[in-house]
Amino acid sequence: MLDRLNEAMDHIERHIAADIDIEVLARIAHTSPYHFRRMFATLAGIPLSEYVRRRRLTLAAGEVLAERRSLLDVAVTYGYGSGETFARAFRAVHGVGPAEARRSGVALTSQPRMTFHLTVEGSTPMEFRIVDKAEFRLLGYRTEVPIVHEGHNEAIAEFTASIGTERLARLKPLSDQEPEGIVSAVEPLDGSQRSEGSLAEFLQGVVSSATAPDGVAERVVPAGTWAVFRSEGEPPEAAQYIWRDVFGQWFPSNAYRSVPGPEILSAQPTGDGTRMNYELWLPVEHTG
Secondary structure, eight states: OHHHHHHHHHHHHHTTTSOOOHHHHHHHTTSOHHHHHHHHHHHHSSOHHHHHHHHHHHHHHHHHHHTSSOHHHHHHHTTOSSHHHHHHHHHHHHSSOHHHHHHHOOOOOOOOOOOOOOOOOOSOOOOEEEEEEOOEEEEEEEEEEEOOSSSOOHHHHHHHHHHOHHHHHHHGGGOOSSSOSSEEEEEETTSSOOOTTOEEEEEEEEEESSOOOTTOEEEEEOSEEEEEEEEEESTTHHHHHHHHHIIIIIHHHSSEEEOSSOEEEEEEEETTTTEEEEEEEEEEEEOO
């Protein structure tokens, strides 16, 4: 998978001045456009569109500084229809306009070309199972939160506190299937972006076959296949590392890809309560 992903990166580099077709990239990587965007954002830390924009303007900056062509010629070469739109995009990345950069020789920002490599870590296998699950409902309380890859998520903490233990306790008896008990579910709002700070829908509640009581949100989830991963550790990093390892290691080496849908996390305290047992449910499909 990583070899095919790097072939897609080569394609981006060869066509950086043109429109990049996500369908073509997905075919090169032997996956879906959704999964390609999702995996790229997770591995690279920025959305694909932002990487392409930064690379395009990095190469454009080299031509601006070389002073061999007019600024308008450089703008047109890299897909900008006018000098004004090129100047705005250039300033957004480099902090100065192209004319100013050419005059003063100020320091500009460079986006290196990305390649992906597999890093082998430790000797502990990743525990997972594949589950075919009938249609179910997520019942609970929901809001929008920014994605935080590592460390405390203040928005989630504040929202969870605002729900209160009593309201969650009233929902718990409606939990009638896996994953059991109170769970949280997240779903990036643009369907594929996973960059730091991008928005996701967050729901805290239960997985159930019942309909939602008054005042409780309901999300009907269609039947499908789920990859289920287990981990134990200190919150919140242990939970966040599951996502990192699944997208960075498991997907590239297994014949599955992610599909749109909620990502459900069950967290149960263990021992003295300083550590948690986590179970992460991700909607997937087989690539075979």
